[in-house]
Amino acid sequence: MLKQSAGLLLHREVSGRTEVFLVHPGGPFWAKKDEGAWSIPKGEFEEGEDPLEAAKREFREETGVVVTGKFQPLAPLKQRSGKIVYAWMVQGDVDPASLKSNTFSIEWPRASGRVQEFPEVDRGEWFHLALAKRKILPGQLPFLNQLETRLASAKAGPAAGRK
Secondary structure, three states: OOOEEEEEEEEEEEOOEEEEEEEEEOOOOOOOOOOOOEEOOEEEOOOOOOHHHHHHHHHHHHHOOOOOOOOEEOOOEEOOOOOEEEEEEEEOOOOHHHOOOOEEEEEOOOOOOOEEEEEOEEEEEEEEHHHHHHHEOHHHHHHHHHHHHHHHHHHHOHHHHOO
16 A cells, blocks of 8 residues: 655745744654755555645644644655655744654664654754755655745736736
8 A cells, every 4th residue: 555644834934035844853863864854744644534634633743733724735746665745835833942742662772672762853943945955855845846936926926927
């Protein structure tokens, strides 16, 4: 069965610049990785589950924050693994210092027999688009490009496309 994930791309305007909220995955594998390691808050969902509701749930589980607003779908992305990722852009704000992520358990160090618990997300930050494009996982970069295009179109107004 094909794996599917859903997430939210939270954005805001600060001093005329678009910023996006990204999270850094927790756990030992990601601890020393930065550029190309950040993600939109997202997670897998089951067949038959509403993808938007899954995206809202995953955001809440990874950040402790409930997001409301006008959710606009972005074109889904197929990852190299074959997984399909669905995302919605939504304007909002969140204080990164207030994040509270759920946790997962793994044997660490490997083959040690010790099971340790780690947060799914160890931190979140707001990034202006140019920096976010360097920080985000390469497979999710098209979400930022879609957001940028949509926001530029909205700022240009309906007359921009007419001659």
